[in-house]
Amino acid sequence: MTAVWQCQGVTSTSTAGAVRQGSLRELNLAVVLRRIAAADRPPSRAELAAATGLTRATVSAVVDDLIAGRLVAEADPAPRSGAGRPARGLVLAADGPAGLGLEINVDYLAACVVDLTGTVRHHLVRRADLRPVSPADALARLAALAAEARAAAVRDGLTLAGAALAVPGLVGEGGRVRLAPNLGWRDVDVPALLADRPLVEPVAGIPPLLVENEANLAALGELHAGPPGPASFLHVSGEIGIGAGIVLDGALYRGARGWSGEIGHIPVDPRGRPCRCGGQGCLERYAGQEAILAAAGLAGADLPADTAAARLADLAGAGDPATLAALADAGTALGVAVAGVVNLLDLDTVVLGGGYAPLAPWLRPPVVAEVSRRVLTAAWSPVTVRPAALGAQSAAVGGAASMVRRIVDQPVGWLARPG
Amino acid sequence: MTAVWQCQGVTSTSTAGAVRQGSLRELNLAVVLRRIAAADRPPSRAELAAATGLTRATVSAVVDDLIAGRLVAEADPAPRSGAGRPARGLVLAADGPAGLGLEINVDYLAACVVDLTGTVRHHLVRRADLRPVSPADALARLAALAAEARAAAVRDGLTLAGAALAVPGLVGEGGRVRLAPNLGWRDVDVPALLADRPLVEPVAGIPPLLVENEANLAALGELHAGPPGPASFLHVSGEIGIGAGIVLDGALYRGARGWSGEIGHIPVDPRGRPCRCGGQGCLERYAGQEAILAAAGLAGADLPADTAAARLADLAGAGDPATLAALADAGTALGVAVAGVVNLLDLDTVVLGGGYAPLAPWLRPPVVAEVSRRVLTAAWSPVTVRPAALGAQSAAVGGAASMVRRIVDQPVGWLARPG
DNA sequence: GTCATTTAATTCAACCGTTGAACAAATTGG
DNA sequence: CCAATTTGTTCAACGGTTGAATTAAATGAC
Numbered sequence: 001m002t003a004v005w006q007c008q009g010v011t012s013t014s015t016a017g018a019v020r021q022g023s024l025r026e027l028n029l030a031v032v033l034r035r036i037a038a039a040d041r042p043p044s045r046a047e048l049a050a051a052t053g054l055t056r057a058t059v060s061a062v063v064d065d066l067i068a069g070r071l072v073a074e075a076d077p078a079p080r081s082g083a084g085r086p087a088r089g090l091v092l093a094a095d096g097p098a099g100l101g102l103e104i105n106v107d108y109l110a111a112c113v114v115d116l117t118g119t120v121r122h123h124l125v126r127r128a129d130l131r132p133v134s135p136a137d138a139l140a141r142l143a144a145l146a147a148e149a150r151a152a153a154v155r156d157g158l159t160l161a162g163a164a165l166a167v168p169g170l171v172g173e174g175g176r177v178r179l180a181p182n183l184g185w186r187d188v189d190v191p192a193l194l195a196d197r198p199l200v201e202p203v204a205g206i207p208p209l210l211v212e213n214e215a216n217l218a219a220l221g222e223l224h225a226g227p228p229g230p231a232s233f234l235h236v237s238g239e240i241g242i243g244a245g246i247v248l249d250g251a252l253y254r255g256a257r258g259w260s261g262e263i264g265h266i267p268v269d270p271r272g273r274p275c276r277c278g279g280q281g282c283l284e285r286y287a288g289q290e291a292i293l294a295a296a297g298l299a300g301a302d303l304p305a306d307t308a309a310a311r312l313a314d315l316a317g318a319g320d321p322a323t324l325a326a327l328a329d330a331g332t333a334l335g336v337a338v339a340g341v342v343n344l345l346d347l348d349t350v351v352l353g354g355g356y357a358p359l360a361p362w363l364r365p366p367v368v369a370e371v372s373r374r375v376l377t378a379a380w381s382p383v384t385v386r387p388a389a390l391g392a393q394s395a396a397v398g399g400a401a402s403m404v405r406r407i408v409d410q411p412v413g414w415l416a417r418p419g
Numbered sequence: 420m421t422a423v424w425q426c427q428g429v430t431s432t433s434t435a436g437a438v439r440q441g442s443l444r445e446l447n448l449a450v451v452l453r454r455i456a457a458a459d460r461p462p463s464r465a466e467l468a469a470a471t472g473l474t475r476a477t478v479s480a481v482v483d484d485l486i487a488g489r490l491v492a493e494a495d496p497a498p499r500s501g502a503g504r505p506a507r508g509l510v511l512a513a514d515g516p517a518g519l520g521l522e523i524n525v526d527y528l529a530a531c532v533v534d535l536t537g538t539v540r541h542h543l544v545r546r547a548d549l550r551p552v553s554p555a556d557a558l559a560r561l562a563a564l565a566a567e568a569r570a571a572a573v574r575d576g577l578t579l580a581g582a583a584l585a586v587p588g589l590v591g592e593g594g595r596v597r598l599a600p601n602l603g604w605r606d607v608d609v610p611a612l613l614a615d616r617p618l619v620e621p622v623a624g625i626p627p628l629l630v631e632n633e634a635n636l637a638a639l640g641e642l643h644a645g646p647p648g649p650a651s652f653l654h655v656s657g658e659i660g661i662g663a664g665i666v667l668d669g670a671l672y673r674g675a676r677g678w679s680g681e682i683g684h685i686p687v688d689p690r691g692r693p694c695r696c697g698g699q700g701c702l703e704r705y706a707g708q709e710a711i712l713a714a715a716g717l718a719g720a721d722l723p724a725d726t727a728a729a730r731l732a733d734l735a736g737a738g739d740p741a742t743l744a745a746l747a748d749a750g751t752a753l754g755v756a757v758a759g760v761v762n763l764l765d766l767d768t769v770v771l772g773g774g775y776a777p778l779a780p781w782l783r784p785p786v787v788a789e790v791s792r793r794v795l796t797a798a799w800s801p802v803t804v805r806p807a808a809l810g811a812q813s814a815a816v817g818g819a820a821s822m823v824r825r826i827v828d829q830p831v832g833w834l835a836r837p838g
Numbered sequence: 839g840t841c842a843t844t845t846a847a848t849t850c851a852a853c854c855g856t857t858g859a860a861c862a863a864a865t866t867g868g
Numbered sequence: 869c870c871a872a873t874t875t876g877t878t879c880a881a882c883g884g885t886t887g888a889a890t891t892a893a894a895t896g897a898c
Binding site: 017018019020021023024027028030031034052053054232244246248253254255256257258259260261262263265266267268269270271277278279282333336337339340341343344345346347348373374375376377381 | 436438439446447450472473663665674678680682684685688689697698752755756758763765767792793794796800
């Protein structure tokens with residue numbers, strides 16, 4: 001399947017999978033680094049040799065390269081029991097490369113910096129209504145925010161090695177935003193508009209800018225925040241539309257053209273309300289934010305997305321009957337659609353993110369009820385429905401984390417840099 | 420994502436992705452063989468070197484190993500225009516390993532042999548009503564049929580190097596058939612019941628028997644019958660239940676427990692007809708074979724699956740109004756569900772297979788209508804809805820083809836065999 | 839018919855990076 | 869104090885790729 005980091009930007013000059021002499025060391029650098037990243041406590045060279053099947057001599061040489069390249073650092077040896085030379089633990093370096101996550105949404109801009117260890121080192125948010133703003137202006141403001149984040153990273157001794165931009169819409173080939181209805185954007189060539197503002201240092205094999213749908217990057221954020229290993233889950237976020245990030249076996253599934261995740265147009269009532277897609281009875285007409293607001297008696301309030309969600313959460317928390325009923329109905333419709341997806345894709349986890357995260361306490365019970373009822377295997381193997389682990393702007397964090405992940409998965413580009 | 424060949428059986432003693440000295444040649448054998456398999460005309464060593472990035476010396480050595488191992492053969496050099504040494508084309512050997520595809524269904528057993536080139540060399544079908552038969556007896560009969568196919572393969576100079584068994588149900592860990600309602604099977608340990616009947620020659624890295632859901636193997640059959648390269652599509656087959664094989668980027672997607680593809684329980688009318696899954700309004704109640712038969716006035720006819728499909732096709736071909744209306748309604752319901760899946764997974768092809776293949780002329784128009792109406796991107800990027808390319812017993816052919824694919828993807832196991 | 843030219847395939851010494859074994863370092867525990 | 873144990877480093881050897889040289893097999897000009 002096409003993973004997010006293959007969708008666009010710099011394509012590696014692949015030799016079609018052939019393993020050349022130089023590939024040996026390249027691949028083993030990645031294998032060892034990945035092991036260090038995934039370990040739940042700092043592994044030693046001997047442990048890495050046992051885990052990978054390489055000899056201690058080879059692991060020692062590979063680790064030397066990783067330390068020299070500031071991707072790995074040695075921890076103090078832990079006291080041991082029994083005879084034997086104490087082992088030096090190895091950890092990801094906290095002062096090497098970092099990823100830059102950016103987000104443009106209807107009412108805010110965000111920039112965050114995530115280091116190799118996954119730690120969010122800086123997170124800058126600017127409130128602004130971006131709907132009346134042209135794409136060029138919006139991106140200019142974003143670049144300014146990115147420059148602030150970059151300066152803060154440099155002060156920390158970090159080097160920004162890749163940027164990801166989350167947008168609320170469909171992203172096509174080459175990072176072009178085909179359609180972002182909430183921003184009023186259509187066919188915006190984002191990389192071209194940012195071309196004269198370098199955001200990060202150039203690193204071979206890492207695209208300088210990755211543009212991706214926000215639901216997809218939020219899902220990546222949840223993936224990277226979770227335990228290591230191949231996870232599969234559906235990350236659902238509800239704004240006007242309802243988007244899903246689909247993570248299968250530890251990788252984001254984007255689809256043939258990068259337009260996967262349109263859960264909002266799964267019909268939950270084939271003869272129901274007409275939808276803007278041309279169909280009728282689509283999920284977003286029942287569980288989209290506009291639908292919930294209308295059912296709660298808040299139609300026409302013209303609230304930005306996360307303000308609307310907060311408002312609904314406040315009302316629900318206060319026990320407003322109309323809001324509670326609206327959320328229950330929305331949860332039921334969402335549950336019907338989600339159950340179909342779980343049956344289809346054999347998933348065991350559903351994450352309520354984005355605009356749904358603050359509403360999760362009220363959405364979750366009816367979703368769980370429909371899922372338990374409709375998923376064939378639910379009796380044997382329950383499906384977990386949980387709110388997102390990441391908080392606000394999880395798309396920006398997810399984006400930064402996925403850029404950092406590319407360094408871990410393919411360290412030679414970084415190691416080849418001068419200095 | 421977990422590809423079909425990773426689901427069960429022998430697990431390779433992987434060194435967690437580390438590339439050892441011996442891995443170089445192993446991987447390059449696979450790369451070169453894959454290139455030869457994918458080429459649309461026999462490539463030369465020089466062309467393989469250009470395509471893979473390896474030197475001509477290396478390709479020559481690798482090809483020597485593949486020829487010696489009977490995986491590759493040289494074609495006569497084509498006449499060339501202009502000066503220069505004529506190139507020797509290379510092809511997959513038609514007298515080396517082959518895959519054995521088996522199928523148990525309600526009213527027949529099948530065994531087929533597919534060679535490295537993808538050619539079906541033998542295809543044996545036995546009609547029998549297997550519902551009153553115990554699993555042990557059914558598998559004994561299948562083993563006898565497999566032995567016939569094996570004898571025929573041996574006469575051709577082929578060596579059966581792996582078997583795949585298609586069953587109409589859910590398959591769990593280790594090839595255990597958890598549930599096959601149409602056969603009346605529950606928790607049948609198929610590999611154990613066949614353990615004392617070796618079906619194929621042992622080859623390192625290839626499980627002797629792979630048990631898989633029939634929809635999944637049929638989808639693999641369509642995948643391998645299509646052009647090389649990462650295809651994505653939904654293969655839908657309708658018997659009593661409705662199953663889907665989901666192929667994403669050239670690999671079958673099985674899901675966390677191997678139970679993906681349950682499209683039959685996507686609700687198309689959430690307040691509609693009660694379903695045996697506990698939900699209501701599920702697709703199979705509208706487009707499953709029983710539903711179509713009932714709507715056509717054939718309820719209770721107690722026909723086997725493919726006979727029922729043939730009967731419906733006959734009636735529709737004769738213009739029977741009730742049958743035509745039933746198929747139109749079923750097509751509409753199927754279209755609603757399929758449109759949701761296409762939106763969710765961003766697919767561009769839907770294949771009507773299994774019991775739907777003979778009914779495709781009548782099911783396709785309403786499916787196309789709903790898909791065109793409900794898929795967001797249909798105006799820009801039309802979705803292809805087509806009948807399955809493979810004919811009868813596509814699951815057996817798909818199974819055999821996927822075993823052969825494993826040899827191509829990992830030839831060292833075969834090459835290490837004595838002789 | 840001969841030979842220059844061109845392209846494919848093979849051979850070869852050199853190199854890269856892994857390898858198994860030997861050795862050095864750093865402890866614990868008797 | 870020293871044997872035993874475990875980790876980390878060093879080393880000559882090896883497997884397999886490599887770039888260049890050589891051989892093979894044609895075409896086409898003369």
